[in-house]
Amino acid sequence: MKSLREAWRAAIATAVAAYLEEKGADPSIASAIVAESPPDASMGDIGFPVFPLAKPLRMGPPQIAAAIVERLAGSTLPPGTCKAVGPYVNVFLDRAAVAKAVVSAPVAGASYGSSDSLAGTRIMIEFSSPNTNKPLHLGHLRNDALGESVSRILKANGAEVLKINLINDRGVHICKSMLSYMTYGKGTTPDSEKVKSDHFVGDYYVRFNDLKKEDPQAEEKAQDLLVKWEAADPETIDLWKTMNEWAVSGIRRTYDRTGVSFDKFYYESQIYLTGKEEVQKGLANGAFFKAEDGSVRIDLSAIGLEEKVLLRKDGTSIYMTQDIGLAIHRHEDWPFDRLVYVVANEQQYHFKVLFYILEKLGYEWAKNLFHLSYGLVNLPEGRMKTREGTVVDADTLLDSLRDQALEEIQSKGREDSVADPVATAEQVALGAVHYYLMQATPSKDMIFNPAESLSFNGNTGPYIQYMGARISSMLRKRDRGEGKAGAGTIKPELLSGNAEWELVKLVASYPEAVELAGAGYNPAVVASHLYAVASAFSRFYHDEPILTCEDPDLAATRLALSEAVLVVLRNGLGLLCIPFLEAM
């Protein structure tokens, strides 16, 4: 589709340039010719507005369109025909030619939709980066799904991707859950209490609030504990290790559950002192300056900001110092062309400053750093608040959706049709959450409605999974010898009807969606394309017989189209971290 579109654009641009020259106008204006999609397929498949030519040619757009079409008549063109439709030159593609390519999609299989648009590009992507004092919540699910999905999309476009996770395993927040456990834990463990280990740790973090009420010095004690940790006090380190192990192993179970994985883990406890030398270097070469109070700072007036401290007057480092060191360290670890940080939009300032600093330090790769900023996930009831206990825990949410999906499977009497009802319900739940989170534009805040996400109707994950299951079901029947498709031959030219054509075009343009999603770090592009494919298929399936078609050739051909749709759904859902289901 993309190559056809480009071929037509080039052909028309050439004709336009020749026409401009003939009329004594500047032929370079022909580059203003861009491809659009007509609002209705009856008007054509690709549209080229000629408005920009009106002034230089001193002619009305409709006359120009007609003249261009006339000129094109003599030349060799890509498959299809063109026609002047008002002020547009519209192209009607050769349906059989496109259909022929589409029915061969199953041959490409898992690689259908992949491109080499980012071939040779090494991209490091950091996401998730949890704190080890509590389990993952709904907001993390958006972060994780975004990071994992963008990684898969970038890979599908040919990039070499390294997924990394920075575990925030030190700091006063960790000390609070430690202190709370020291007070109330009484030697219990996740195993002894039969609680998922990250939740076990999180519960003590919450109980720190009780501790504060009982002991007014609790905050100070947590600070003291941090000092002891930094001094490597053996007992403190021991407890810290134990509790971190609990937290991290629990969090990893949630990653496994949601299909998220990492190539490399970094631990804040191991790198929090890095960056100081880099700041010293910057001080030496004049990028930074020493303030009157002795702190090292950078002047940010060049980017419209004030000053930022990079080293305290006592020489200790801060968050920014750490991130400077870490970025440089990472580039040494794995020299990347781009580094993507998947971090909530509340840190926009931080990254703006960080990128500027790295540029000032002279790293040429600094201009290829990207903050994939995403918005908050809110609930229909309002914002999630830790203090009010309205934070939606990731595991709890998935459990609840899984149970609801299971009830649905049971009430539809489909337990015998799926291999493992509970596992299937789990996959439906995952499809519900991930699709809902991925269909929204990353940068915007969004409202997550659990009930809506799980609906089998409308623009949801389960709906798309269902279409995949229906196609799978037909293919199983064909393989069992049902219907007449087995006796027919695939004839792409039979797919020229309007119902088929809509579907053919959507399957054909799927690779473009993957490319666009990669260019914009935006899985929502894939999600909306999948929904368009699924709903077009559903209409087709409803209106036309496929497997049950009387004509064997038509049955075989329609089934081939269905199989191509399946390939798109399978690959696309994969990019969104949503399981494809053969039956549900």
Place this chain on the structure above:
RNA sequence: GCGUUCGUAGCUCAGCUGGAUAGAGCGACGGACUUCGAAUCCGUAGGUCGGGGGUUCGACUCCCUCCGGACGCACCA
């Protein structure tokens, strides 16, 4: 106060680098199952794209301004 960002149908969201009558889904109302999975499909109602200017042949899209919301403006992370 300054900065960033968002404001599209009752609700949740699309709308690609400005282009042909602003699109979906949910909800509402009304239809379609002895037929490939009705976990589906079809139809109807519903928007002066927050207000006002401007640029353009053309603005939901770009610029200015006002209103409203979110986030940020730490020697916290």
